[in-house]
Amino acid sequence: MGPAPTITLxxxxxxxxxxxxxxxxxxxxRTVRAALxxxxxxxxxxxxSICDETGALRRHLNVFVNSDNxxxxxxxxxxxxxxxxxxxxxxxxxx
Amino acid sequence: xxxxxxxxxxxxxxxxxxxxxxxxRSFALRGPFGSGVPVYSTLIDTRGTPRLYASSCNPFFGxxxxxxxxxxxxxxxxxxxxxxxxxxxxxxxxxWSLEAGGGKKELWCGVEPASLFRSRDGGDSWEMVPGISxxxxxxxxxxxxGGLCMHTIIRDxxxxxxxxSTGGHYLSEDGGETFRASNQGVGAGFAPDPYPEFxxxxxxxxxxxxxxxxxxxxxxxxWADWTGPGGPRPDIGVLRSDDYGRTWRSIAKGLPSDxxxxxxxxxxxxxxxxxxxxxxxxxxxxxxxxxxxxxxxSGDSWSRLARGLPKKETYFxxxxxxxxxxxxxxxxxxxxxxxxxxxxGREGGEQWECLFDALPPIHNVKVAVV
Numbered sequence: 004m005g006p007a008p009t010i011t012l013x014x015x016x017x018x019x020x021x022x023x024x025x026x027x028x029x030x031x032x033r034t035v036r037a038a039l040x041x042x043x044x045x046x047x048x049x050x051x052s053i054c055d056e057t058g059a060l061r062r063h064l065n066v067f068v069n070s071d072n073x074x075x076x077x078x079x080x081x082x083x084x085x086x087x088x089x090x091x092x093x094x095x096x097x098x
Numbered sequence: 099x100x101x102x103x104x105x106x107x108x109x110x111x112x113x114x115x116x117x118x119x120x121x122x123r124s125f126a127l128r129g130p131f132g133s134g135v136p137v138y139s140t141l142i143d144t145r146g147t148p149r150l151y152a153s154s155c156n157p158f159f160g161x162x163x164x165x166x167x168x169x170x171x172x173x174x175x176x177x178x179x180x181x182x183x184x185x186x187x188x189x190x191x192x193x194w195s196l197e198a199g200g201g202k203k204e205l206w207c208g209v210e211p212a213s214l215f216r217s218r219d220g221g222d223s224w225e226m227v228p229g230i231s232x233x234x235x236x237x238x239x240x241x242x243x244g245g246l247c248m249h250t251i252i253r254d255x256x257x258x259x260x261x262x263s264t265g266g267h268y269l270s271e272d273g274g275e276t277f278r279a280s281n282q283g284v285g286a287g288f289a290p291d292p293y294p295e296f297x298x299x300x301x302x303x304x305x306x307x308x309x310x311x312x313x314x315x316x317x318x319x320x321w322a323d324w325t326g327p328g329g330p331r332p333d334i335g336v337l338r339s340d341d342y343g344r345t346w347r348s349i350a351k352g353l354p355s356d357x358x359x360x361x362x363x364x365x366x367x368x369x370x371x372x373x374x375x376x377x378x379x380x381x382x383x384x385x386x387x388x389x390x391x392x393x394x395x396s397g398d399s400w401s402r403l404a405r406g407l408p409k410k411e412t413y414f415x416x417x418x419x420x421x422x423x424x425x426x427x428x429x430x431x432x433x434x435x436x437x438x439x440x441x442x443g444r445e446g447g448e449q450w451e452c453l454f455d456a457l458p459p460i461h462n463v464k465v466a467v468v
Contacts, residue, residue, distance in 0.1 A: 017133070018159065020175075048178070052159035055189035056182045063158045093158040 007031040008085035012038060014049070015091055021049035035066060036079040038089060053091055063094045100467045103424055104169065106150055107434060107454075108137030108462030113152040115170025116453070120467070122430060122442065125453050131173040132164050139419065141196040141205070142466035151205070151221060153193030161190045161209075163221045169468070177222040180207050180215035186226075188213070194247040195419075208248030212239055212262045214274070230260060230268055230277045235296050239265040242299050242318070249418055250303045254310045259303055259343055264288075266298035267315065269343050283346035285334030287321030292328045302418045303343075304361045306368035312396070313339045314363060314371050315346060316418075319356030320378025336361070336373055338397050349397025354384045360421035364446065365429055369396045372423070372431065372447065374416045382413040390421075390431065390447050403443065406450035414439065419462040426467060434460025 012028040019025060028046070032038035039058075042050040054060055066073045067090040073081045083089070103122055107114040112130030132154040141151040150166040152173065161180070164173040182188045188211050195208035205217040207224065213231035215224045230236070230248075239246055242263045250261030258270040260277065269280040279296035286298045299318035306312070319335015333348040335356025350356035357378035364370035371393050377384050389404035414435035421433040423446075431443040438457040443450045 051179075051181065055160065056184065057187060057189050059189070061158065061160060 007033045007037070008083055008087070010038065010083045010085070010087040010089055012042075013088060013090040015093065017093070018049055018052050018091070021052060022046050032083055034079070034083060035068065035073055035081050035089060038083065039079065065092050065094055066090070067092065102169075102468055103426070104142060104148075104150075104466055104468050105432060105440075106140035106142055106152065106170070106462070106464045107440060107457065107460060108140045108152060108419075109434075109438070109458040109460050110136050111458040113137040113140060113154075113164065113173070114457065115150065115166075116440075117169070120426060122444070127454060128170055130458070131166075131170075132162075136461065138192055138194050138461045139196045139208075140462050140464050141198065142464050142468070143198050143205075144466055144468055145198060145202045148466075148468045149220065151196050153196060153207075155192050161193050163193070163196075163207075165221055176220070178224060180209055180224040180226070182213070183226060192245055192247065194249045195251050197251040197253065199253065206251045206253070208251050208260070210245045210247040211241075212236065212246045212248040212265050214248060214251070214260065216274075227274055229270065229275050233268070233277055235265065235279060239297065250300070252303060252305050252313075254305070254307075257310070257342060259305070259313065261300040261303045261315075263301060263318075264297055264299040266294075266296045266300055267303060267343055267346075268296075280343050281346070282344065283339075283348075284315065284317055284337060285321070285331045287318065287324055287331050287334065290327040292331050292334075301359045302361045304363045304371070306363045306365075309368035311340060311342045312368060313343050314349075314361050314397070315339070316358050316361040316373060319350065319358070322356075332356070336397065349393070352400040353391055357381075358416075359418040360416060360433070362421055362423050362431070365423060365425040366427075367394070370394045370446070371397060372421070374421065374433070376415065380413060381415045386411050386413055388412050388414070388416075390433070390443065392447060403447040404450070405448060406443075407441065417461055419464075420460050422463050422465045424465045424467055432463050432465055434463045436460065 105116040111134045112132040114129035116125040118125040135156045139153045143149040152164040154162040163176045192210035203220040207215040214227040252259040260268040266281040268277040270277045301316040315337040322332035333350035336350040337346040355375040362372040414437040431447045440454040
């Protein structure tokens with residue numbers, strides 16, 4: 004097995020305070036789950052804002068691989084390939 | 099020398115801070131702070147240099163704790179928020195109570211699902227308190243309408259009283275190492291057994307420092323007409339203990355309803371206690387006419403305080419932590435409503451005026467003179 008693909012994680016504005024203001028992070032990971040595990044090791048405050056203590060994605064967040072919601076793919080086990088852009092977005096809300 | 103009356107107001111859209119000189123003629127409002135997300139608990143920590151704390155219950159990004167070192171001109175997140183240990187299986191859903199602990203920096207925090215956390219560094223790091231969080235009853239507690247919340251933390255030397263909805267009252271006599279359910283006389287209307295060992299829907303507990311053995315409880319009342327197993331349970335909603343919370347008895351007689359959320363003790367008189375009776379169905383004051391009720395004899399009799407409050411067509415709710423009382427010589431009560439009004443009752447609630455009329459729905463009101 005070769006090296007894990009390098010992907011770009013797009014960080015929403017509200018969470019950039021947890022990664023020194025970075026809008027994007029470059030991560031080597033074969034799946035979304037592996038990308039999140041990388042964040043847990045390297046950016047714990049950012050990770051905690053995306054996943055709860057059980058490791059589950061927070062309920063009102065959506066994660067996209069390129070333009071597809073992982074909910075419509077294989078969830079956080081969705082595989083990644085070099086150059087993919089993973090985007091984390093809060094769900095739409097009102098009130 | 100303390101010379102400002104400071105209010106923290108936790109709302110559905112962030113925390114506000116208001117302050118006034120001691121005569122309380124005009125309050126200046128600042129905020130909202132905290133990204134416009136719900137704030138269910140605040141703390142005005144008057145140990146040493148005053149600090150303000152607020153929970154920030156972000157539905158997108160999880161729970162945060164906010165701290166202000168400049169009396170509410172600005173707030174910053176602490177370095178971390180309470181979090182269950184990895185592998186515990188529970189995830190933090192809300193922060194319901196923040197209280198000062200021992201020393202100058204210790205904080206205690208009650209959360210949903212009902213558990214207790216402690217910080218020894220002013221909120222930058224947190225550890226779960228296992229004596230209650232991993233109590234043998236903990237996985238048997240059930241959420242009430244507001245969630246499975248630990249909303250009351252009262253410390254008295256080595257005694258710690260906790261209020262859990264729905265879990266009941268838990269008492270520690272070893273500084274929080276171990277806890278036991280202490281609900282003798284506390285009724286439950288939603289279970290066949292009217293007096294279970296635990297599982298009661300306690301709404302709030304209050305106590306006066308000068309009378310540590312006496313506690314007052316607003317429990318989930320409104321069960322006088324129940325006709326199912328166990329029969330009716332009138333007057334289980336407002337209770338008193340005279341033995342440090344070991345046993346409880348009703349003091350609801352004379353109130354228009356035994357349902358309600360907040361309960362407060364007068365800062366200079368342990369016999370004077372305040373409640374806000376609500377219709378259990380609408381959770382608004384009976385007849386659409388808001389009133390705070392006061393007892394000056396520890397609950398043996400009650401009087402209605404409503405001068406200045408609307409007389410009709412008013413259907414807000416006053417939530418469990420949305421009422422407080424300051425410590426001035428003639429103290430004022432304050433309550434916030436689910437319709438976003440903040441009211442002040444001068445002379446211990448004798449005369450009410452609306453301080454702010456159109457805030458977001460109010461969850462929490464705390465006051466201190468600093």
